[in-house]
Amino acid sequence: MPSWPARSPSLSVVALAIVSVAYPLLFYWVHDRVSPLFFVAVAMGLAGLRLATARSATLKLWRAPLAISAVAFVALAAVDGALAAKVYPVLISLAFASAFGWSLLNPPSLVERFARIRNPELPPRGQVYCRKVTLVWFLWLVLNAVISAALALWGAVGVWALWTGVLSYVVMGLLFVGEIGLRRRTFGTSTGQ
Numbered sequence: 001m002p003s004w005p006a007r008s009p010s011l012s013v014v015a016l017a018i019v020s021v022a023y024p025l026l027f028y029w030v031h032d033r034v035s036p037l038f039f040v041a042v043a044m045g046l047a048g049l050r051l052a053t054a055r056s057a058t059l060k061l062w063r064a065p066l067a068i069s070a071v072a073f074v075a076l077a078a079v080d081g082a083l084a085a086k087v088y089p090v091l092i093s094l095a096f097a098s099a100f101g102w103s104l105l106n107p108p109s110l111v112e113r114f115a116r117i118r119n120p121e122l123p124p125r126g127q128v129y130c131r132k133v134t135l136v137w138f139l140w141l142v143l144n145a146v147i148s149a150a151l152a153l154w155g156a157v158g159v160w161a162l163w164t165g166v167l168s169y170v171v172m173g174l175l176f177v178g179e180i181g182l183r184r185r186t187f188g189t190s191t192g193q
Contacts, residue, residue, distance in 0.1 A: 016049050020092070024165030027085060028157055039085035040077045044070065046088070061103060061110065065095035086152035089164040090145050097141035100134050109134035129186065133179055140175060144168050 023046065027039055047070045051063055069091035077084035103110040112130035116122055122130070148168070151160040 016046065016053060020046055021165060021169060024089060024161040028161035028165070031085070031157060036081035036085040037077075039088070040073070040081055043073060043085070043088035047073070047092075050092075061099045062095060065098040065102075066092075069095040083152065086157075086160060087149070089168070090148045090152060093141045093145035093148060097138050097145060100138035100141060104131065104134055104138065107131070111137070126187070129183070136175065136179075140171070144171075 023039075023042065026042075031039070047066055051066050051070075073084060073087065073091055076087055100110050103113070108116070108127065109131045111134040112122065112127055115126065115130050119126070148160070148164050151163050155163075
């Protein structure tokens with residue numbers, strides 16, 4: 001039972017992902033030579049691109065949380081530009097967490113919506129499984145936001161950049177690969193149940 005769409009992501013989506021991952025590392029390397037407003041502008045551009053690339057009905061679930069995050073980001077930038085530059089990963093994690101959480105309260109879950117792209121006749125045990133995976137991603141994203149916020153507020157810039165630009169993505173990759181392994185062990189290698 002696949003959790004993600006079978007279609008390959010567009011070049012713009014891949015580029016957006018690469019720039020988003022690189023954002024904390026870029027901040028680390030040049031934050032002492034570039035105005036925080038540069039990073040605020042980059043983060044706003046990334047949020048705008050995320051909004052523009054969320055075209056499918058499932059991905060549109062992220063539009064409202066992303067828009068709310070963008071407003072919060074601008075408000076924080078008006079008060080403290082340096083902190084706002086480091087809060088972008090926090091707001092993105094919270095936006096994604098809210099989409100996963102909303103789908104838990106308003107089924108089908110987000111992972112089930114993705115799974116139904118490849119398997120429209122998802123059986124009940126697949127639906128339950130997808131709900132559990134959605135909950136795991138929701139909890140991870142909230143935890144990531146908390147860790148990222150704590151590091152933005154009290155951590156050294158290098159530690160913040162290491163977490164938000166490397167380690168959090170390693171954890172996400174491990175969650176993704178672990179879920180694929182668990183899914184195959186639970187449901188077998190076929191796409192049907």
